[in-house]
């Protein structure tokens with residue numbers, strides 16, 4: 001990454017995206033993990049940073065900024081971003097609730113949790129509440145099958161869920177009203 | 186109580202940090218290897234230990250290491266597979282979260298044995314918080330001189346880095362993992378060439394599971410022969426089993442290979458038995474291995490006590506056995522519907538297929554649709570035979586083993602629970618209720634041959 005990089009990109013009519021200084025510093029330290037001519041390796045970690053800095057999703061502008069930072073063609077970034085399930089190519093709610101639905105969780109009642117969330121929020125999996133607060137999504141095994149049913153929101157796992165625990169979680173989220181992203185510390 | 190090699194100190198206070206880890210004998214294997222052993226001698230100990238890959242395939246680790254190409258002047262890499270996405274498996278997360286330095290130590294000692302210039306730990310994106318724990322452990326190890334240039338004055342240089350994924354089961358397959366680590370889509374590569382010859386950045390690379398690399402630590406500390414004393418036959422040492430499903434005590438357990446399946450399922454040291462109702466079926470090693478009826482898990486078709494070993498669990502082949510796999514164990518009680526679970530498995534593989542091979546891409550989707558139809562009371566008897574036919578045409582006809590992994594759960598469910606599939610076709614109104622077997626458990630006719 002040379003000094004010549006302009007980390008701001010725009011597309012007419014859409015919200016511009018710019019990496020913060022702190023994010024650019026983190027990008028640099030990530031790129032340093034790989035051999036000099038192999039900086040493309042940093043693409044996925046840097047897409048995570050871009051997503052966190054863009055309200056939890058990857059707009060074209062955000063992806064173009066990543067391409068610029070790494071000196072890649074735009075298509076090289078889009079094709080990777082569209083392959084991985086954690087990259088959201090559309091806006092998501094402040095709280096992106098990803099409920100595991102794979103067999104070991106199903107055995108322990110994940111379908112009831114999805115049903116409960118659906119009813120409480122008035123949305124189906126894949127949808128976002130009108131106020132933009134919650135997106136509900138079903139996902140595959142998150143490596144937490146022993147504490148099933150469970151869901152992920154940002155970097156956090158919510159485990160051994162019951163309808164009561166889900167209600168308490170939703171209340172706490174509404175009160176806090178702060179976006180959760182995977183890269184949260 | 187069985188012997189613990191990886192989890193011996195896991196509950197000690199401060200074990201997550203370098204100081205607490207050192208106080209409990211941490212990093213001894215690095216000292217021993219770098220100061221008193223040659224790289225070849227370390228490989229020899231791993232060979233003697235009989236350690237087999239803990240990621241699922243069970244390939245002998247020492248042998249894999251000895252295949253690593255060593256062309257002069259070309260850097261080599263060691264990559265740790267911490268993608269852990271096989272449904273039912275959560276052992277690596279537990280280890281990395283609770284005792285992160287064990288993995289860091291294993292990477293250094295293994296890196297020395299292989300003459301690797303650097304190592305990467307590829308961790309699945311969902312484990313972001315575990316990634317932070319490991320980043321911290323790596324920073325501590327650098328600060329204390331366990332990583333970097335001229336470690337312990339031995340002349341050995343080794344760098345270790347974290348790499349985060351972004352949600353894709355297929356990236357657990359080692360060549361897809363390498364593609365992903367290079368910043369690409371996770372499409373498995375055609376083999377050969379194998380990673381041992383052309384791996385990361387086309388350089389010779391060893392890919393090993395988290396648990397495999399952690400096991401190198403006790404092997405170097407105590408010697409391969411000592412490790413091989415635990416276990417039965419070619420299943421040596423200890424194995425982490427992550428246990429879930431309808432059991433009383435879900436969790437991660439370190440077992441000595443060779444304990445009986447009955448002890449594992451029913452003793453209070455491990456799963457504590459089935460919750461509430463009767464045992465119906467077991468998936469012993471992650472969703473990709475064949476599902477077997479409960480009685481076939483406890484005893485082989487020949488009536489012998491089944492053991493938690495690679496050999497015993499696969500006794501009877503796919504006709505009456507299963508596999509130890511990744512150690513992702515889950516059990517079903519008699520409220521569960523095998524058709525529903527098989528549909529769920531099929532949906533998983535369809536969702537996770539990378540799409541390169543048509544038998545896998547199309548076949549998994551077709552199986553998902555057929556199973557959905559049967560489960561919801563719209564199936565026909567011919568659908569069951571069609572399913573059988575589809576899975577057979579996927580198996581063995583794809584670039585990577587995900588195709589087989591998608592076929593086996595369907596094949597084994599039909600093989601052992603065909604009557605339950607037929608019930609769905611015969612009683613469409615009964616199965617419309619998603620809780621159909623919770624109210625009235627399905628009565629399976631036990632096959633006389635393995636009752």
Ligand SMILES: Cc1cc2nc3c(=O)[nH]c(=O)nc-3n(C[C@H](O)[C@H](O)[C@H](O)COP(=O)(O)O)c2cc1C
Pocket residue numbers: 237238239240241242243244246266267268269270271354355356357358359360392393394395397398585586587590
């Ligand atoms: C579809 C698929 C998914 C896999 N997922 C994992 C995984 O999550 N973790 C893992 O260690 N190995 C996984 N493997 C096995 C790896 O390809 C490879 O064999 C393993 O990392 C080798 O390490 P080991 O010899 O130490 O077991 C997977 C294989 C396939 C075909």
Ligand code: SF4
Pocket residue numbers: 355372373537538539540541542543545546583584585586587588
């Ligand atoms: S078998 Fe499936 S996952 Fe594997 S390479 Fe082919 S399409 Fe991709």
Ligand code: FES
Pocket residue numbers: 100101102103104105106140141142143144145146148150272273274
């Ligand atoms: S099946 Fe849900 S976490 Fe594994």
